[in-house]
Amino acid sequence: MSEITFKSHKVTCHPDETLLDALLREKIDVQFGCKAGSCHTCLMKSADQPPPAKAQEGLKPTQKQQKYFLACICKPEQDMTVSPANDSEQFITKATVLEKQPLNDDVIQLKLKCHDSISFKPGQFVNLKKPDGLSRSYSVANTPNEDNILEFHIRSLPGGQFSQWAKNELEVGEQIPVSEPKGDCFYIPERQNQGLLLIGTGTGLAPLLGIIKDALAQQHSGPIHLLHGSRNKKGLYHIDEMKTLAEQYPNFHYTACVSGEMPEKDFEQGRVNEIALNKINDLKGWRVYLCGHPEMVNDTKKQAFLKGASMQDIFSDPFLVTQNEEK
Ligand SMILES: Cc1cc2nc3c(=O)[nH]c(=O)nc-3n(C[C@H](O)[C@H](O)[C@H](O)COP(=O)(O)OP(=O)(O)OC[C@H]3O[C@@H](n4cnc5c(N)ncnc54)[C@H](O)[C@@H]3O)c2cc1C
Numbered sequence: 001m002s003e004i005t006f007k008s009h010k011v012t013c014h015p016d017e018t019l020l021d022a023l024l025r026e027k028i029d030v031q032f033g034c035k036a037g038s039c040h041t042c043l044m045k046s047a048d049q050p051p052p053a054k055a056q057e058g059l060k061p062t063q064k065q066q067k068y069f070l071a072c073i074c075k076p077e078q079d080m081t082v083s084p085a086n087d088s089e090q091f092i093t094k095a096t097v098l099e100k101q102p103l104n105d106d107v108i109q110l111k112l113k114c115h116d117s118i119s120f121k122p123g124q125f126v127n128l129k130k131p132d133g134l135s136r137s138y139s140v141a142n143t144p145n146e147d148n149i150l151e152f153h154i155r156s157l158p159g160g161q162f163s164q165w166a167k168n169e170l171e172v173g174e175q176i177p178v179s180e181p182k183g184d185c186f187y188i189p190e191r192q193n194q195g196l197l198l199i200g201t202g203t204g205l206a207p208l209l210g211i212i213k214d215a216l217a218q219q220h221s222g223p224i225h226l227l228h229g230s231r232n233k234k235g236l237y238h239i240d241e242m243k244t245l246a247e248q249y250p251n252f253h254y255t256a257c258v259s260g261e262m263p264e265k266d267f268e269q270g271r272v273n274e275i276a277l278n279k280i281n282d283l284k285g286w287r288v289y290l291c292g293h294p295e296m297v298n299d300t301k302k303q304a305f306l307k308g309a310s311m312q313d314i315f316s317d318p319f320l321v322t323q324n325e326e327k
């Protein structure tokens with residue numbers, strides 16, 4: 001057991017308990033999002049002991065040196081004095097809501113204009129923060145532009161604190177804080193004749209759109225296959241836009257997949273990952289991008305590897321949601 005000092009609190013962290021869970025157990029107000037080491041919302045700094053190496057996975061070397069760590073994956077090995085990372089380090093700019101419109105019954109498209117210049121790679125994600133301080137990660141769906149506009153596709157989850165607020169309360173003209181862009185799921189302009197296989201479920205299309213537009217703008221010459229899946233047709237969006245892109249670029253191929261209803265013309269029926277891996281049977285030499293439902297992403301990662309893709313060529317963003325009754 002370790003004793004954690006956090007502001008004026010002293011909390012005992014049990015073996016096998018994360019530092020974040022120990023603080024939440026004591027009803028201490030701390031920020032968190034995915035609880036899986038992805039979103040970096042729970043970033044903290046140790047004032048004394050170096051944090052366990054596992055708790056620093058995914059941080060920059062400079063952050064590691066300064067004893068920053070992620071509380072949600074930190075199982076302390078000794079007593080620690082910790083504090084939340086400086087908020088201003090995470091949220092680098094404010095942004096004004098320019099546009100908000102439905103993409104389908106469950107998904108809204110949000111366009112934000114950042115007040116400061118923001119540099120990102122298409123496919124990365126940022127954290128957005130509500131006025132009450134709750135933040136969640138969302139993938140950027142567009143490519144960098146002079147106006148510093150970021151586009152997001154946000155799916156409303158029943159009872160979802162951020163997504164319902166974004167759908168029902170957030171208004172055009174309001175301002176929200178935006179974190180620095182994160183993640184390594186983006187296009188790299190090398191081996192441009194390599195095949196690219198992109199598989200997304202639901203709003204997993206958002207990062208893939210940015211990646212595809214970037215690859216096409218950088219004249220990627222290899223085949224680019226996008227497969228977008230949902231349970232039914234209503235869960236898909238941007239179908240016409242994708243078809244138009246496929247008409248414009250002969251090396252871009254688009255397949256819309258539905259798993260739960262009889263297919264209509266132009267749709268394929270079945271799980272998107274199974275359809276994709278049947279279509280491209282040998283993935284040796286291919287680059288694979290997987291975004292959306294965590295189970296689909298994790299299963300497909302293994303399947304793509306078994307079909308010949310190198311682990312170094314598989315990029316993914318599982319859209320982890322907070323799996324806890326305490327939010
Ligand atoms: C790297 C990354 C990128 C992401 N990008 C996007 C993105 O581009 N677009 C996007 O929409 N989301 C994205 N997400 C997910 C997003 O961060 C939020 O987790 C999501 O919007 C839910 O937040 P919330 O506050 O609305 O829900 P919360 O208040 O956190 O509630 C989530 C709760 O909903 C429940 N739940 C989970 N799945 C379902 C389901 N299918 N149906 C009903 N209930 C469910 C869970 O039990 C969970 O407790 C991303 C996540 C990560 C980690």
Ligand code: FES
Nearest residue numbers: 033034035040072
């Ligand atoms: S990284 Fe800890 S809550 Fe997301």
